[in-house]
Structures are given as structure tokens and as C-alpha cells.
Amino acid sequence: MVEAARARDAADPLAGYRARFALPEGVIYLDGNSLGALPLATRAAMARVIEREWGEGLIRSWNTPEVGGAGWFDMASRIGGKIAPLVGAAPQEVIACDSTSVNLFKLIAAALALRPGRKVVLSEAGNFPTDLYMIAGLEAQGLAERRLAERARLAEALDGEVALLLLTHVHYRTGELFDMAALTRAAHEAGALVLWDLSHSTGALPVDLHAAGADFAVGCGYKYLCGGPGAPAFAFVAERHHADLRQPLTGWFGHAAPFAFSDDYAPAPGIERLQCGTPPVLGLTALEVGVDLIAEIGVERLHAKSRALSEFFLECLGTLGVALELASPVASDQRGSQLSFRHPEAYALCQALIARGVIGDFRAPDVLRLGF
Amino acid sequence: MVEAARARDAADPLAGYRARFALPEGVIYLDGNSLGALPLATRAAMARVIEREWGEGLIRSWNTPEVGGAGWFDMASRIGGKIAPLVGAAPQEVIACDSTSVNLFKLIAAALALRPGRKVVLSEAGNFPTDLYMIAGLEAQGLAERRLAERARLAEALDGEVALLLLTHVHYRTGELFDMAALTRAAHEAGALVLWDLSHSTGALPVDLHAAGADFAVGCGYKYLCGGPGAPAFAFVAERHHADLRQPLTGWFGHAAPFAFSDDYAPAPGIERLQCGTPPVLGLTALEVGVDLIAEIGVERLHAKSRALSEFFLECLGTLGVALELASPVASDQRGSQLSFRHPEAYALCQALIARGVIGDFRAPDVLRLGF
Known part of the structure; x- marks a missing residue:
């Protein structure tokens, strides 16, 4: 051996x-x-962001590199755009922000808003806990109804009440793979949307969200993407949903004009509307190194x-x-x-x-x- | 001169x-x-977390130091406990997590759940945008009703419909200070709860949440606390509300037993239930250095x-x-x-x-x- x-x-x-x-x-x-x-490249990148961008550049680093900044303002979109080809998405459909859990909440709520009259979010018993808990959080607010089925009975549980099918592509416990295209098709036939949790897929195996016709996805930055402990996560929204997408965590960085400081919220035109608070620059810097390396391999x-x-x-x-x-x-x-x-x-x-x-x-x- | x-x-x-x-x-x-x-101390701390804790310790670093870990699991509580004395709170009342925006959402929703029958969240016109937008996010879900008043008319706007008064202690634009104790009292007399945004106060001037009788607070890690660009934020909940506190972002790190991996959510007993996803260890490490230094000064x-x-x-x-x-x-x-x-x-x-x-x-x- x-x-x-x-x-x-x-x-x-x-x-x-x-x-x-x-x-x-x-x-x-x-x-x-x-x-x-x-x-190994993370060391130099972190030294750069700490010493040069934060220590010397200070707030000037929010600006674009063209005017001497470090491009912090666009980091979430830039890194999202680099994750996109790893999951079969277009660059403008992915953004790196918040945690997987927070992104699940945003997209479950957004899906419910796109399917008025339906409240059921269908998932698999034994799915990764945070996926199930985020449905429960919306259920406790009276906005969702959680329905769990065994893996083999998911298709029959897809009825006219289901607003969203939420599944994890690779099961965290068994490693078992879902057929993403077939389940997405089945959900769409039932009039439901689909949200794929790619936490155990992204960077580990080829994923093609476009080929599957997926609506939404989330994924983790600290596993196969090597972004460091508790790295920022990412979220995908198919471009066909961008214009109508309403998510409840309407923070200032998701605003169409964050620095206009208006009292009323107006969502950014594209995937940027998924952002909430100020981007975590240190964590995003480490994530970018991991994403670049995985993409290179x-x-x-x-x-x-x-x-x-x-x-x-x-x-x-x-x-x-x-x-x-x-x-x-x-x-x-x-x-x-x-x-x-x-x-x-x-x-x-x-x-x-x-x-x-x-x-x-x-x-x-x-x-x-x-x-x- | x-x-x-x-x-x-x-x-x-x-x-x-x-x-x-x-x-x-x-x-x-x-x-x-x-x-x-x-x-300056941030350099060594970041080198330690990257090289030793992540690079060498790998997943073992989640454990407590007693068994050779780096205590990542408890970082959010530990750093929260260090922020607490800066805002006049007890260590078990503060946790470092997510962004200010996300924490606002959690606590506005939690306050509404504690005041059934009331939907109004009262704030000041011209408050920092993210505070107003997070109310709007809950309003769009049908859960809240945003009411804005001019600073001088806040007291008269506090009627029996108000569930929560949400104000920023130091105004981001003018620097003007609210009388935290007087406004908290006025809100309580109207049967409302109070949430203070301390983003422009924490680490800059003495704050006494206990003396004011405040219910909730949030604050920023990247301004006066010197935690780095987009550092994790913090949240305060007065201990008297802990047992009844229900917030909607029920991620796995806020669970009573995150590693039991059960299908059903059960909140952690104390402030830990405000956590959502996996803690951002790199960002928290930088934040801890800043908090320690400000506390020392x-x-x-x-x-x-x-x-x-x-x-x-x-x-x-x-x-x-x-x-x-x-x-x-x-x-x-x-x-x-x-x-x-x-x-x-x-x-x-x-x-x-x-x-x-x-x-x-x-x-x-x-x-x-x-x-x-």
C-alpha cells in the first residue's frame, strides 16, 4: 500500500x-x-491589508485603486465575481458577504416575497442545522412554514403550498449528493423556487447553477475555499430575479447610494442589494487569497x-x-x-x-x- | 498657537x-x-491567529486553551465581556458578532416580539441610514411600522403604539448627544423599549447603559474601538430580557447546543442566543486588540x-x-x-x-x- x-x-x-x-x-x-x-499567500495579503491599506491608507483605502485607494468598497462584488465561475454563475450574480446563516435568512425571505400566497419552505430532515433554524426563525415571525421530508419523499412533498425548496447539495454528514438539476426542475414544476446551500460543494467539486436553472444559492468561505476561520460567506441570485428581489436585511451597504445618507431605503440595482452592513475587509482579504488559489488549481x-x-x-x-x-x-x-x-x-x-x-x-x- | x-x-x-x-x-x-x-499590537495578534491558530492549530483552535485550543468558540462572548465595561454593562450582557446593521435587525425584531400588539418603531429623521433602513426591512415584511420624528418632538411621538424607540446616542452628522437616561425613562413610561445605537459613543465617551436603564444597544467595532475596517460589531441586551428574548436570525451558533446538530432550534440560555453563523475569527482577533487598548487608556x-x-x-x-x-x-x-x-x-x-x-x-x- x-x-x-x-x-x-x-x-x-x-x-x-x-x-x-x-x-x-x-x-x-x-x-x-x-x-x-x-x-501561504494569505500571510502577505494580510500584512498588506493591515500595514498598508489600514495602517497607512486609513479611510482612503475605501476608494478605487485608480485614485490611490485599495478598492475596499467593491471587494464584496469583486470576490463574488471570482467565486462565480466555481459554481457555474455569472460574475454579477454572486456576492461575498455576511455568514452562510445570514445569507440563508435573506434569501429564504426573498423567496417568500416572490411567492405571495405560499408560505411553505420545504427541506430535508437532517439538513445542516443552520439551514433548518433559519427557516424556523422566519416561522416564529409568522412569515414561513417549515416542512421537512425524508430525502426520498421530497418530490411528493412539493405541492402548491411550497414557496421554496431549500437543500444542501452535498450532505454535511453523509457526503451524499443531490441531483441539483432534477430537483430544481421538480420544484419549478410545482411553482416553487430553489435555494441550494453549496457549503460542502464550492471549491470541492464542479457545480453548475446555470445548467441546473437554480434560483438562489449560498455557500461557505472557510471550508474548501480556504478563507480562514469564520470567513465571509457568499450568496448567488440568478439574474432573472434581480429586479424583483426584496430581502429584509436592508442595511446601508445594500442601498443604491449608500453615501447619499437618505432616510429611505432604495435597493442597489443588482446583487449588491444583498449586502447589509459595512464589509468585513480583513476577512474578505483572506477569503480572496483562498478563492484565487482554488480557482488556479x-x-x-x-x-x-x-x-x-x-x-x-x-x-x-x-x-x-x-x-x-x-x-x-x-x-x-x-x-x-x-x-x-x-x-x-x-x-x-x-x-x-x-x-x-x-x-x-x-x-x-x-x-x-x-x-x- | x-x-x-x-x-x-x-x-x-x-x-x-x-x-x-x-x-x-x-x-x-x-x-x-x-x-x-x-x-501596533494588531500585527502580532494577526500573525498569531493566522500562523499558529489557523495554520498549525487548524480545527483544534476552536477548543478551549486548557486542551490546547485557541478558544475560538468563546471569542464572541469573551470580547463582548471586554466591551461591556466601556458601555456600563455586565460582561454577560454583551456579545461581539455580525455587523451593526444585522444586530439592529435582530434587536428591533426581538423588541417587537416582546411588545405584542404594538408595531411602531420610533426613530429620529436623519438618524444614521442603516438604523432607519433596518426598520424599513421589517416594515416591508409587515412586522413593523416606522415612525420618524424630529429630535425635539420625539417625546410627544411616544404613544401607546410604540414598541421601540431606536436612537443613536451621538448623532453621526452633528455629534449631538441624546440624554440617554431621560429618553429611556420617557420610552418606558409609554410602555416602549429602547435600543441605543452606540456606534459613535463606544470607546469615545463614557456610556452607562445600566444607569440609563437601557433595554438594548448595538455598536460598531471599527470606529473608536480600532478593530479594523468592517470589524465585527456588538450587541447588548439587559439581563432582565434574556430569558424572553427571541430574535429571528436563529443560526446554529446561537443554539443551546450547536454541536448536537438537532433539527429544531433551541436558543442558548444567555446573550449567546444573539449569535447567528460561525464567528469571524480573523476580524474578532483584530477587534480584541483594539478593545484591550482602548480599555487600557x-x-x-x-x-x-x-x-x-x-x-x-x-x-x-x-x-x-x-x-x-x-x-x-x-x-x-x-x-x-x-x-x-x-x-x-x-x-x-x-x-x-x-x-x-x-x-x-x-x-x-x-x-x-x-x-x-
């Missing part, structure tokens, strides 16, 4: 990228799906390597005679970039592995999750 | 703190009320120096015979840490000053704003 692994490394077209990340000695990191590793190549690695891992387990119950789909084209194993002592297993320098994570109640 | 200025500098008990900030050569920075200067001393500086500035203008219309109160105990001047060419004046290394800012349509 060690021979086979060495042969794979020697033939790996991505091997050179290992040196672009600061991974600690002696650690085998299988948790990029929880927190992406640190790109290429999601197709990353995905191919991830699949090969996870298949090899399962093969090694077989050779070693380790019997662990796989919670992920066996076929690597039906799962995201992770392998999940069910075990009654999964927590202890995870701790023991970490103590040996192999970092994965535990997901209650009984899942050991390894990212590849 | 130059002699007088030198004498003041020589006798200034805070003079030594100048060296704790990285201010560029040749710049006179009068815009800390827009973006606070860079504390002391808000009382900062305020005394700020008042002395602004009074001396006005005296110099008089001596030089510069006739500028002061938009701020003349008495320095009735204004925050700024002087605003009205001038039809305020924009050009501001640009000309910046070109000479004197950085203030312009607020449309006709205000030149200088922070001290």
Missing part, C-alpha cells in the same frame, strides 16, 4: 500545490471540509484527486481488514469530498486519531467524518 | 499612547470616527482629551479668523468626539484637506466632519 501511495504521489499533477499551503509537520489533515488549510482537478484519494482510502481499509460502516455512498460520483463512517464509538475514534496527528471530525451522534 | 499646542502635548498624560498606533508620517488623522487607527481620559482638543481647535479657528458654521453643539459636554461644519463646498474642502494630509470626512450634502 505504501508503494502504491508513493507511486500515486509521484504521478500526481497537483503535488506541487502542497507547498502552497502551510500544513503543520506530522499532521495528516482530513478536515478541509470543516476548516480549509492556510494558503481548478475544481475539476481537485475533485478528480479527491475521488481518487477516497477510493484508495477505502481500498486500503479493505486490504487492512478494517471493517467500518460507510455512511457515504460507495460510488465516488455520488458523494462530495468526504467519507463518513458510522461507529458507536465514533467520538473516541476521532479523538484517538487526532492524538496521532490524523485530523478528521466527529458529527453527533455516531459519525467519523474524513475529508479528502 | 503652536506654542500652546506644544505646551499641551508636553503636559498630555496620554502622549505615550501615540506610539502604540501606526499612524503614517505627515498625516493628521481626524477620522477615527469613521475608521480607527491601527494599533480608559474612556474617561480619552473623552477628556477629545473635549480639550476640540475646544482648542475651535479656539484656533477663532484666532485665525476662520469663519465656519459649526453644526455641532458649542458646549463640548453636549457632543461626541467630533466637530461638524456646514459649508456649501464641504466636499471640496474635505478633499483639499486630505490632499494636505489632514484626513477628515464629508457627509452629504454639506458637512465636513472632523473627529478628535
Whole structure:
């Protein structure tokens, strides 16, 4: 097995990228799906934003580079535009802002406003908690009605009451993939809109929001995009919805003219209306480095390597005679970039592995999750 | 005047703190009320969080320091607890999270939920835009009704329909101070709650939320707290409201047990329920440095120096015979840490000053704003 692994490394077209990340000695990191590793280039970018842009430029850095600024004002759009090709969107359809949770709230509310007379937001039982909780937040306000169905019964739960179908493309626990195009079509046939949570997809595997005809999407900046702990998230809105899009978190940075300081809100013309407060410049700076690096490597190549690695891992387990119950789909084209194993002592297993320098994570109640 | 200025500098008990900030050569920075200067200690803190905590610690850094982590999980509460004494609150009443705008939305919605049958949110015409826009966002959802009054007529606008009075303690444009205690009392007598926006107060002048009997507050991290561009903001909720507080942005980090991954939302017991998504660790790290430094200098001393500086500035203008219309109160105990001047060419004046290394800012349509 060690021979086979060495042969794979020697033939790996991505091997050179290992040196672009600061991974600690002696650690085998299988948790990029929880927190992406640190790109080496982040150091210089953060020193630049802190020393030059903040320390020396001060408020002048909000201006465009043409007049000596650092372009802070447009960062959210600029980085959104760089994320767009990773998810099959046009640059003007994506913006980097707030957290995944906050963006979910905005877009669930926006979808409900686009489907007057319907209140149901349909999702999957066991979806990532924050997705379900943000529906619950709107439900407690009397604006939404949460409906959960098992994965296999989602299609039949799509009736004329459903305003929005909200699903996570790659399941955080099992890694199982939804067929984005088929479910989007089914939702549209029922007159509902679709919001895809791409937190476990973006930067890990090819995603094509346009081909699927998706309406909305959100995603995470700190997992596969390597934007750092708690990095800003992103949001996608298909251009056909821009003109009618009304989201409730109408902060001053989403205004058509933030510096006119008028008493009344008027949304910015495009995706910028999803912004709320002042952009988090330090976090966005680190996110941009991660996005640039992932885009340079290429999601197709990353995905191919991830699949090969996870298949090899399962093969090694077989050779070693380790019997662990796989919670992920066996076929690597039906799962995201992770392998999940069910075990009654999964927590202890995870701790023991970490103590040996192999970092994965535990997901209650009984899942050991390894990212590849 | 130059002699007088030198004498003041020589006798200034805070003079030594100048060296704790990285201010560029040749710049006179009068815009800390827009973006606070860079504390030198931020460099080391950011290098630590990037290299050691993210790069080496990876997901282990979420844990408490006792088990080798960096305490990321509790950062929002820890930094909130450090901001608390700057605003006259108890440590368990403040949390550092999201943006001022997002926190406004949470607390306006929470106040409306605590006053069933009332929908009016009363504020001042000309309040900082994001405060007014966040009310408008809830109004567009049918949950609130925005009512604006002139400053002098706020008391008479406080009738039995008002759920919440939302005001900014120091006006962003004029620097004028509200009497926090008197207005809070008036609101309570009308059966309304009060939410203070402390964006232009926190770290600049003493604030006593407890003495005023305030219900809620929000504030900004990137102005006087020197947390960096777009730093996380904070929110205060008086402890008496904690048990009943329901806010709509119910993300997974506000859950009582975020890592139980249950389908149903249950709020964390205390102020932690105001959290929404994963905390922005890089931004919080920079914010903590700023908060620590401001706390060390002391808000009382900062305020005394700020008042002395602004009074001396006005005296110099008089001596030089510069006739500028002061938009701020003349008495320095009735204004925050700024002087605003009205001038039809305020924009050009501001640009000309910046070109000479004197950085203030312009607020449309006709205000030149200088922070001290």
C-alpha cells in the first residue's frame, strides 16, 4: 500500500500545490471540509491589508485603486465575481458577504416575497442545522412554514403550498449528493423556487447553477475555499430575479447610494442589494487569497484527486481488514469530498486519531467524518 | 498657537499612547470616527491567529486553551465581556458578532416580539441610514411600522403604539448627544423599549447603559474601538430580557447546543442566543486588540482629551479668523468626539484637506466632519 501511495504521489499533477499551503509537520489533515488549510499567500495579503491599506491608507483605502485607494468598497462584488465561475454563475450574480446563516435568512425571505400566497419552505430532515433554524426563525415571525421530508419523499412533498425548496447539495454528514438539476426542475414544476446551500460543494467539486436553472444559492468561505476561520460567506441570485428581489436585511451597504445618507431605503440595482452592513475587509482579504488559489488549481482537478484519494482510502481499509460502516455512498460520483463512517464509538475514534496527528471530525451522534 | 499646542502635548498624560498606533508620517488623522487607527499590537495578534491558530492549530483552535485550543468558540462572548465595561454593562450582557446593521435587525425584531400588539418603531429623521433602513426591512415584511420624528418632538411621538424607540446616542452628522437616561425613562413610561445605537459613543465617551436603564444597544467595532475596517460589531441586551428574548436570525451558533446538530432550534440560555453563523475569527482577533487598548487608556481620559482638543481647535479657528458654521453643539459636554461644519463646498474642502494630509470626512450634502 505504501508503494502504491508513493507511486500515486509521484504521478500526481497537483503535488506541487502542497507547498502552497502551510500544513503543520506530522499532521495528516482530513478536515478541509470543516476548516480549509492556510494558503501561504494569505500571510502577505494580510500584512498588506493591515500595514498598508489600514495602517497607512486609513479611510482612503475605501476608494478605487485608480485614485490611490485599495478598492475596499467593491471587494464584496469583486470576490463574488471570482467565486462565480466555481459554481457555474455569472460574475454579477454572486456576492461575498455576511455568514452562510445570514445569507440563508435573506434569501429564504426573498423567496417568500416572490411567492405571495405560499408560505411553505420545504427541506430535508437532517439538513445542516443552520439551514433548518433559519427557516424556523422566519416561522416564529409568522412569515414561513417549515416542512421537512425524508430525502426520498421530497418530490411528493412539493405541492402548491411550497414557496421554496431549500437543500444542501452535498450532505454535511453523509457526503451524499443531490441531483441539483432534477430537483430544481421538480420544484419549478410545482411553482416553487430553489435555494441550494453549496457549503460542502464550492471549491470541492464542479457545480453548475446555470445548467441546473437554480434560483438562489449560498455557500461557505472557510471550508474548501480556504478563507480562514469564520470567513465571509457568499450568496448567488440568478439574474432573472434581480429586479424583483426584496430581502429584509436592508442595511446601508445594500442601498443604491449608500453615501447619499437618505432616510429611505432604495435597493442597489443588482446583487449588491444583498449586502447589509459595512464589509468585513480583513476577512474578505483572506477569503480572496483562498478563492484565487482554488480557482488556479481548478475544481475539476481537485475533485478528480479527491475521488481518487477516497477510493484508495477505502481500498486500503479493505486490504487492512478494517471493517467500518460507510455512511457515504460507495460510488465516488455520488458523494462530495468526504467519507463518513458510522461507529458507536465514533467520538473516541476521532479523538484517538487526532492524538496521532490524523485530523478528521466527529458529527453527533455516531459519525467519523474524513475529508479528502 | 503652536506654542500652546506644544505646551499641551508636553503636559498630555496620554502622549505615550501615540506610539502604540501606526499612524503614517505627515498625516493628521481626524477620522477615527469613521475608521480607527491601527494599533501596533494588531500585527502580532494577526500573525498569531493566522500562523499558529489557523495554520498549525487548524480545527483544534476552536477548543478551549486548557486542551490546547485557541478558544475560538468563546471569542464572541469573551470580547463582548471586554466591551461591556466601556458601555456600563455586565460582561454577560454583551456579545461581539455580525455587523451593526444585522444586530439592529435582530434587536428591533426581538423588541417587537416582546411588545405584542404594538408595531411602531420610533426613530429620529436623519438618524444614521442603516438604523432607519433596518426598520424599513421589517416594515416591508409587515412586522413593523416606522415612525420618524424630529429630535425635539420625539417625546410627544411616544404613544401607546410604540414598541421601540431606536436612537443613536451621538448623532453621526452633528455629534449631538441624546440624554440617554431621560429618553429611556420617557420610552418606558409609554410602555416602549429602547435600543441605543452606540456606534459613535463606544470607546469615545463614557456610556452607562445600566444607569440609563437601557433595554438594548448595538455598536460598531471599527470606529473608536480600532478593530479594523468592517470589524465585527456588538450587541447588548439587559439581563432582565434574556430569558424572553427571541430574535429571528436563529443560526446554529446561537443554539443551546450547536454541536448536537438537532433539527429544531433551541436558543442558548444567555446573550449567546444573539449569535447567528460561525464567528469571524480573523476580524474578532483584530477587534480584541483594539478593545484591550482602548480599555487600557480608559474612556474617561480619552473623552477628556477629545473635549480639550476640540475646544482648542475651535479656539484656533477663532484666532485665525476662520469663519465656519459649526453644526455641532458649542458646549463640548453636549457632543461626541467630533466637530461638524456646514459649508456649501464641504466636499471640496474635505478633499483639499486630505490632499494636505489632514484626513477628515464629508457627509452629504454639506458637512465636513472632523473627529478628535
